[in-house]
Amino acid sequence: MQPLLEVAKLRAGYGPAQVLHGVGLSVSAGEIVSIIGPNGCGKSTLLKSIMGYVPWSKGEMRLEGHSILGRQTEELVGLGLGFVPQLANTFKGMTVRENLELGGYTLDRAAVSRRIEELVGIFPILAPRMRQKAGTMSGGERQTVALASALMAGPRLLLLDEPSAGLSPSATSDMFASVKELPARLGITVLMVEQDVYGALEISDRGYVLAMGQNEFSGSAADILNDRRIGIAYLGMDPDEHEAGNDAS
Numbered sequence: 001m002q003p004l005l006e007v008a009k010l011r012a013g014y015g016p017a018q019v020l021h022g023v024g025l026s027v028s029a030g031e032i033v034s035i036i037g038p039n040g041c042g043k044s045t046l047l048k049s050i051m052g053y054v055p056w057s058k059g060e061m062r063l064e065g066h067s068i069l070g071r072q073t074e075e076l077v078g079l080g081l082g083f084v085p086q087l088a089n090t091f092k093g094m095t096v097r098e099n100l101e102l103g104g105y106t107l108d109r110a111a112v113s114r115r116i117e118e119l120v121g122i123f124p125i126l127a128p129r130m131r132q133k134a135g136t137m138s139g140g141e142r143q144t145v146a147l148a149s150a151l152m153a154g155p156r157l158l159l160l161d162e163p164s165a166g167l168s169p170s171a172t173s174d175m176f177a178s179v180k181e182l183p184a185r186l187g188i189t190v191l192m193v194e195q196d197v198y199g200a201l202e203i204s205d206r207g208y209v210l211a212m213g214q215n216e217f218s219g220s221a222a223d224i225l226n227d228r229r230i231g232i233a234y235l236g237m238d239p240d241e242h243e244a245g246n247d248a249s
């Protein structure tokens with residue numbers, strides 16, 4: 001089946017500082033795909049490059065097989081891409097409802113109301129907080145507002161940059177539980193960057209491991225979770241203990 005999004009040989013960075021050195025990935029409709037890797041390896045830069053915020057020097061990007069390389073961010077949003085940046089992703093002086101309305105600025109009033117109702121069904125904590133200013137909410141609540149705002153426009157593919165950043169363990173598991181529902185409940189495909197490798201892979205179909213701006217490994221979420229090198233590098237696996245386990249078997 002043709003992927004929804006394909007990125008190939010992407011080279012991008014900030015002026016002379018090249019960060020991505022030929023990265024590739026694909027995401028099929030209905031999937032949740034995670035990008036993991038060490039700090040500074042270029043995960044956020046990859047999402048920002050896809051969204052048109054960071055200029056490419058080389059590469060290719062296709063949506064359902066059609067090249068969309070070089071499109072402006074607004075055009076990409078029009079084509080169905082949505083983005084939730086890491087932190088600083090709500091208007092703190094505005095209420096929850098106003099944040100959501102802003103996310104749905106392309107919709108008419110009736111569609112905004114319908115969409116808000118639908119999203120409150122998925123994120124029940126928003127219901128009693130519609131008039132609360134985002135700036136007075138906890139990190140987890142605000143992250144939920146950011147996610148719901150990005151969903152207002154009905155993206156086909158949602159790019160999430162560390163949705164668990166700054167959240168408590170319980171808020172993190174609520175966040176992952178909500179993200180997991182997006183394909184089935186709203187028909188949204190998800191490409192997510194996460195530091196919480198285990199939490200992200202648990203709800204993902206597939207994953208990509210980046211290292212120093214390059215693809216290091218990719219596979220099903222189960223393959224990555226079972227890979228010894230990944231376990232040692234990112235999942236806190238004790239190398240000696242694992243070796244001992246292997247010897248015994």
Ligand SMILES: Nc1ncnc2c1ncn2[C@@H]1O[C@H](COP(=O)(O)OP(=O)(O)OP(=O)(O)O)[C@@H](O)[C@H]1O
Nearest residue numbers: 014017019037038039040041042043044045046195
């Ligand atoms: N606006 C910028 N200008 C210049 N360099 C930047 C900019 N943003 C990021 N970088 C650099 O690009 C590299 C990759 O950063 P990026 O944020 O993509 O990594 P990351 O894998 O998402 O890291 P983390 O897991 O710590 O969030 C880093 O060396 C970073 O310092």
